Amino acid sequence: MNEALLLVETLFPRGITQYLVGGILIGLGTVIIYVGTGIHAGASTFLESTLSYGSKLRRFQQPKFVASRDWRVVFTLGIVAGAAGYSLATGEFGWTTEVQPSRLFFGGILIGIGTRLGKGCTSGHGVCGVGSGSKTSILNVATFMLVAIGVAQLVMAMGVTP
C-alpha cells in the first residue's frame, strides 16, 4: 500500500486534480463551439489563416483560410482572455518562463512548419482527432509524442535547464 502511494507520488508529484479539471475544461471549450457551429476548433490553423491577411501566397489565400480567419482570431483572443482572467483571479498573472528565448523561437519555427504540414497540433489532432477516433490523428499524435519525449530527454541529458 505504501509502495503504491510512493509510486503515485513519484509519477504525479503535483497530484492530478488540476490536470484533470484543466483537461475537462479544454474539452468543454471545444464542445461549446462544436455544439453551436459543428466546427472542430484547432489552434494551429490560426497561424496560416492569419497570414492570409498579409500574404498574397496562394497557399494562404485558399477559401478555407480566408473564410475562417476572422473567427479564428476571435477564438485565439478568447484563449488569451480566458487564461488572463483565470490567472488574474488566482494571482498567478505575470508568471514568466525560464526557457531560453532561442529555444522558444527555434522550437516555434519547427512547430509552425510541423503542425501545418501534419494537418494539426495538440488540439486539432490530439483532442478533436483522437476524440473522433481518427487513425490519422492517432498516428500523428504518437509520432509527435515519441519524438518530443526523445528530444526533451536529450535536452535534459545535455544539462540544459529548464
Place this chain on the structure above:
Amino acid sequence: MSGAGVVADHESHPLFLPLVFLGGAVFGVGLAVSQMARPEIVLEFLQFRDLGLVFVMGGASVVVGIAFWTLTGSGRSAPLTGKRFGRRLKSMDRDVMIGGGIFGVGWGLSGICPGAAYASLGIGNVVILYGVAGMFVGAYLQGYLRESRADAGAAATAD
C-alpha cells in the same frame, strides 16, 4: 475538409462570434488550470518527471469524444451554421508523419504548442512571444516552400 464550402454563412449568425469567443475563453481557462500554459510543466512531462499531462489530453479528448460521437450519431446539424455534425477525420499521407515528427522536435525543444502558447501570453508570460513569432515564421516558410515546389512541379509538367 472541415470548414470549406460551408464557411460562407458562418459569420452571418449574430451569436456565431460570441460563441466562438466563449468556447475559446473556456479553452484558455482549461490551459491555465492544467498548467499547460507553462512550458516547464510540459517539459517535465516529456522528461517523465510529472506525468500529470496525460490527464489533460485524456480528459479533453474523452469530453470531446462523447460530444462528437453523440451529435454525429444524431444526424442533426449545428444551429448557428447549418453544418452537419461530424467527426474530425483527415486523410492520411506522408506529410502527416513528417509534420508530426517536425512538430515533435519543436515541442520537445521548447515545451510549447500553439494553443498553450496563446494561453501562456494570457497568463502574462510575454517571453512566449518569441515562440509565437517562431510559429508564424515556420507557418510562412512551409507555405512558401510548398507553393514554390508546386509551381516547379507545374512548370516541369508543362514542359
